[in-house]
Amino acid sequence: MPTPTYIPLQTITLGSAASSVTFASIPATYRDLVLVINGAMPTSGGEVYARLNSDSGSNYSAVRMTGNGSSSSSAALTSNRLGFFYTTGSELANVIVSLMDYSATDKHKTTLSRGSQAAGRGVAAWGSRWANADAVTTIAIYHEGGDYPSGVTFSLYAIEA
Amino acid sequence: MIPLGILAAAGGAVAVGSYDLIATANGTGSSGTITFSSILQNYEHLQIRYTAKNSSTAVDINVRMNGATGSVYARHSLLGNGSTASSTAVTSQTSIPMVDSMASSTTTGLTSAGVIDILDYKNTSKNTTLRAIYGQTGNINRVFLTSGLYNATTAVTSLDFITASGNFATVSRFSLYGIRSA
Numbered sequence: 001m002p003t004p005t006y007i008p009l010q011t012i013t014l015g016s017a018a019s020s021v022t023f024a025s026i027p028a029t030y031r032d033l034v035l036v037i038n039g040a041m042p043t044s045g046g047e048v049y050a051r052l053n054s055d056s057g058s059n060y061s062a063v064r065m066t067g068n069g070s071s072s073s074s075a076a077l078t079s080n081r082l083g084f085f086y087t088t089g090s091e092l093a094n095v096i097v098s099l100m101d102y103s104a105t106d107k108h109k110t111t112l113s114r115g116s117q118a119a120g121r122g123v124a125a126w127g128s129r130w131a132n133a134d135a136v137t138t139i140a141i142y143h144e145g146g147d148y149p150s151g152v153t154f155s156l157y158a159i160e161a
Numbered sequence: 162m163i164p165l166g167i168l169a170a171a172g173g174a175v176a177v178g179s180y181d182l183i184a185t186a187n188g189t190g191s192s193g194t195i196t197f198s199s200i201l202q203n204y205e206h207l208q209i210r211y212t213a214k215n216s217s218t219a220v221d222i223n224v225r226m227n228g229a230t231g232s233v234y235a236r237h238s239l240l241g242n243g244s245t246a247s248s249t250a251v252t253s254q255t256s257i258p259m260v261d262s263m264a265s266s267t268t269t270g271l272t273s274a275g276v277i278d279i280l281d282y283k284n285t286s287k288n289t290t291l292r293a294i295y296g297q298t299g300n301i302n303r304v305f306l307t308s309g310l311y312n313a314t315t316a317v318t319s320l321d322f323i324t325a326s327g328n329f330a331t332v333s334r335f336s337l338y339g340i341r342s343a
Contacts, residue, residue, distance in 0.1 A: 002181035002201070002339060031336065032210055063302035065241025076243030076302040100212050100274040107212060107332050110274035112294050112304075125241065127296025127304040133270045159210070161185045161336040 005030075005160040012154045014039075017147040021154045022140045028103040031161030035097040035139070039152030041087040041117065046144025048095055049081040052109060052136050056080050059131045068122035082128050085115030087145070093117035102136040109136060178341060180208075185336040188329030190216055195335045198319040200282070204339030207279040209320070211335040212272040213263040217327025220265045220301070223256035224277070225321040226289060226311045230255050235310040243302035256323065257309035259295065263324065263333075266300035272332055273297035282317040289317055 007030065012021050026033070037048065062083040065074045077083060085095045097113040109130040116123045130136075141154060181204070186195045200207070213222065225234075232253040238260065239248050251258065264273040275295030281287050289311040296304035311317070322335060 002178075002183050004178050004180070005182045005338070006180035031334075061298040061302075063241055063243050063296060063298050063304045065239065065246045065304050065306075067246070072246035074241030074243055074246045074304075076298065098210070098274070098276055100210065101272075101334065104334075107270045107272050108299075110212065110272060110297070112274055112276060112296060114294060125239075125294055125296075125304050125306050127274070127298055127302075129271070129298045131271075131299075159180075159336075159338075160182050161210070161334065 003160055007158045009156045009158050014148055014150050014152045016150050019147050020140050020142045021148065022138065023156050024138045026137050026139065028135050030158035031101060031103060032159040033099040033102050034157040034159065035099065036155045037095040037141070037152065039092060040090050040149045041093050042143050042145035042147060042149070043090040044145040045088040046086065047083050048085045048087060048115065048143055049083045050139050050141045051081055052130050053134060053138050054140065055130070055132065060128065061131070062126055062128035064124055064126040066122060066124040081142070082111060082130055084111065084113040084126055084128070085124055086121055087117050088121045089119070091117055091119035099136065105133050105135055107133055181339045183337045183339050185334065188213070188331050188333030190331045191328055193324040193326070193328045195322040195329060196319065197337045200318050200320065201339060202283045202316060205281065205342035206340040207282050208338040208340060209277040209335060210338070211333070212274045213333040214272045214330040215263045215265045215324055215327045216330045218265050219325040219327050220261045220263045221325040222259045222262040223323045223325065224259060224291070224309060225256040225323060226317045227315055227319055228321065229311070229313065233312045235312065237308045239306040241304045257291065259293065259307060260305070261301065261303045262295045262305070264297045264300065268299060271299045279317065285314050285316055288312050288314060
């Protein structure tokens with residue numbers, strides 16, 4: 001019997017600039033999460049990224065592929081944060097992230113993200129990994145360039161399996 | 162604090178049945194094929210969400226529809242491998258080859274992941290196409306955007322995900338979802 005899913009968990013709309021946004025107490029009753037970020041970005045640009053379960057250790061890696069309208073590129077990264085997208089300038093950007101098997105305890109956590117910023121960085125796809133098998137209960141989202149401006153929305157959805 | 166999702170799951174905010182879980186299949190460690198058969202025909206699109214790991218060294222997953230083994234498939238890919246971005250295409254294939262779509266590593270817990278959309282799967286006036294994003298980091302670095310073609314107008318009633326060789330490790334998981342039209 002099919003099971004209705006893709007459950008909206010929470011949407012946060014910034015009423016003022018904020019350096020981070022946190023989804024906490026995420027229940028382990030689903031299998032995947034989908035995070036949607038939409039809005040203006042910090043002027044100085046940089047990476048849209050997250051930390052899972054407050055882990056700020058060097059336990060994250062990523063591979064990204066970017067097209068900016070004139071060239072394409074790819075890079076691999078190892079860092080202390082889970083990268084989703086790279087923005088340039090304050091123009092509106094949108095980022096959609098799938099966090100796979102976030103509640104599983106037998107595998108690392110992989111994210112697949114697609115981001116676009118038509119007036120800035122262009123379009124990109126990222127695959128990122130948190131090298132930890134713990135279930136994810138907290139996602140804190142940051143921007144390398146500083147505060148997210150007022151009005152940016154962060155929506156979190158959950159999918160059963 | 163009320164856990165996230167409890168209110169939404171119990172309330173009327175969810176459009177019930179607009180996105181349904183149809184089935185989930187897990188790797189057994191002894192089979193190189195994951196199959197969804199007798200797929201319901203009451204949705205508009207399908208989505209497959211997976212995490213996968215191989216028990217040998219091959220890292221490709223091949224997608225086959227309706228068990229068709231003729232040269233009726235094609236694929237375009239855009240690849241980022243950590244140093245360059247490139248594009249490839251193949252035609253007249255016996256399945257849609259999703260290159261490097263499965264992790265092959267001795268690292269415990271490391272898997273690849275992917276999300277595949279199969280559009281208008283039951284429409285008998287269109288050839289069936291899919292699009293996918295998938296990737297992995299660790300043993301190798303890969304992120305792909307892929308489109309695939311099943312050059313037939315037959316409604317899709319079964320899907321096979323077949324490793325190029327070896328088997329799906331038990332940590333592998335494939336879930337099939339149906340998306341309704343408005």
